[in-house]
Ligand SMILES: Nc1ncnc2c1ncn2[C@@H]1O[C@H](COP(=O)(O)OP(=O)(O)OP(=O)(O)O)[C@@H](O)[C@H]1O
């Protein structure tokens with residue numbers, strides 16, 4: 118516990134962490150500011166026009182349903198067939214609608230937080246390894262796994278706490294913007310459940326990024342090792358290998374890409390197109406899509422964590438320290 | 440190694456080869472032995488790259504040995520290090536501290552991580568002369584101040600054994616003297632000190648025992664006086680008016696004589712009065728007749744053969760490959 122407190126002071130005192138936090142705040146600030154600038158409270162005229170549009174749409178949908186039911190088939194089919202209920206927000210333009218836009222905004226926030234977590238965790242251990250601070254600590258506590266584990270635990274806890282607070286403030290800020298200069302939209306229980314789920318998954322992704330950054334920097338004994346790993350992965354695999362897969366006409370290149378799993382993790386499920394799935398069958402019944410779900414993503418993340426973080430701990434136990 | 444150990448530090452047959460990615464290998468320790476008994480102030484000497492720091496790192500669990508046995512405070516190292524660490528204070532080769540913390544904060548965090556009462560922090564800061572600068576950031580410290588902070592960190596635990604790798608590095612003359620006094624104080628308080636240094640005069644002043652290492656092997660060990668006397672060749676420096684004639688006389692008498700610019704060095708002298716008598720009888724009046732007692736520096740240079748040549752700069756590894764030198768002083 119004392120070790121963790123000491124580590125936390127060390128983390129909090131890092132200039133880099135301060136700088137990154139400021140950048141994070143700035144990025145969120147800019148997003149909020151552009152949202153405010155691009156939104157206005159709908160005028161009475163706009164409301165009236167939108168309400169009218171909704172009524173038209175409702176009438177049109179009702180017509181469709183009746184047509185559908187007249188041509189028999191089951192009512193459930195007709196429910197699925199007609200469009201969803203029209204909402205007033207769909208007909209307000211230049212107005213920030215919280216219920217519609219917050220999910221994308223949360224994704225954006227999670228991307229920033231994940232980048233932040235990755236860099237902070239990598240630099241936290243990388244700087245200590247290169248500066249000899251780790252050596253110093255090990256003279257005091259000659260228990261390598263404990264020392265490294267405490268460091269990882271501290272940075273994960275700190276990143277999680279910061280991300281949780283940031284999420285609440287961020288979502289709160291956009292809700293306030295909607296209240297003041299936009300419309301909150303349809304905020305039922307399901308909406309909030311989905312939002313909480315998205316944020317929770319996002320925090321998981323943030324922790325994953327932190328752990329990978331930490332592990333890669335430990336393995337490579339340097340902060341730059343983590344950056345190198347990401348850059349190399351992005352260029353060699355996400356871009357290079359994708360091109361190669363294209364050339365060799367591999368059917369499902371997306372299932373080898375980490376980005377697919379990140380997407381699936383956040384969205385719960387993503388569909389990809391398998392270009393060879395239906396080449397030798399007779400069309401319509403053949404399913405040329407395949408799904409990657411958050412369960413798959415979780416498994417992939419677990420394997421990567423085991424390899425990189427597990428590898429970091431395994432090598433750190435026996436390594437010669439300068 | 441016989442258990443249980445009584446020595447505070449016991450190292451036997453320690454071997455370490457550093458390997459590089461490209462397949463290169465550098466033998467840092469080649470069967471090194473060392474014994475430090477309780478209460479000693481033990482000097483650890485050796486040329487650059489001879490393996491001092493590697494020895495200390497290995498002993499403290501930062502580097503894995505390829506072979507050999509080590510014990511520290513009677514317990515196996517590195518296995519028992521977590522148990523003995525609270526009783527060992529160590530600095531290894533100019534430790535780095537986090538620059539954004541003040542000196543005091545640095546020590547407070549270490550004290551916390553090691554379960555040392557917070558009151559010790561100000562006590563050790565005063566002890567190393569940093570009391571008035573303790574509130575400044577470490578990055579604003581001078582080299583010597585950082586070194587003092589390092590020593591303070593080693594003293595924080597009130598250790599029974601203090602291991603200091605080049606503690607005088609970067610210290611000013613007053614600092615070196617303070618370090619000397621500090622070590623004497625600690626030694627008087629019953630603390631065992633192992634100190635590596637290149638300042639041989641300093642070691643000779645502080646230490647009662649030494650171990651000399653060259654190319655990863657021990658070349659001498661024992662009480663300082665015993666190591667020095669092993670190199671006492673009974674030499675005298677002789678100054679007279681006519682050096683050539685005097686050299687002739689002494690050579691005829693069967694003594695090995697070396698002619699220098701303004702004096703002679705005569706070896707194997709049993710009785711110095713005999714020299715002045717012999718030369719006086721021939722009308723040569725001796726103006727200086729002093730015994731040349733070996734100091735640690737000359738012994739060190741001889742043992743490690745690290746004396747610079749006439750004009751070629753000596754390279755770091757141009758030192759003696761230790762053979763079985765027996766000084767009769769090994770324990
Ligand atoms: N991490 C390392 N990788 C490769 N070689 C190393 C490493 N550390 C030390 N060495 C080599 O091991 C040998 C012993 O080095 P060491 O640092 O123990 O010497 P030293 O006696 O402390 O020297 P100095 O008086 O200069 O401090 C040297 O030849 C050095 O180059």
Ligand SMILES: [Mg+2]
Nearest residue numbers: 491492493532
């Ligand atoms: Mg050294």
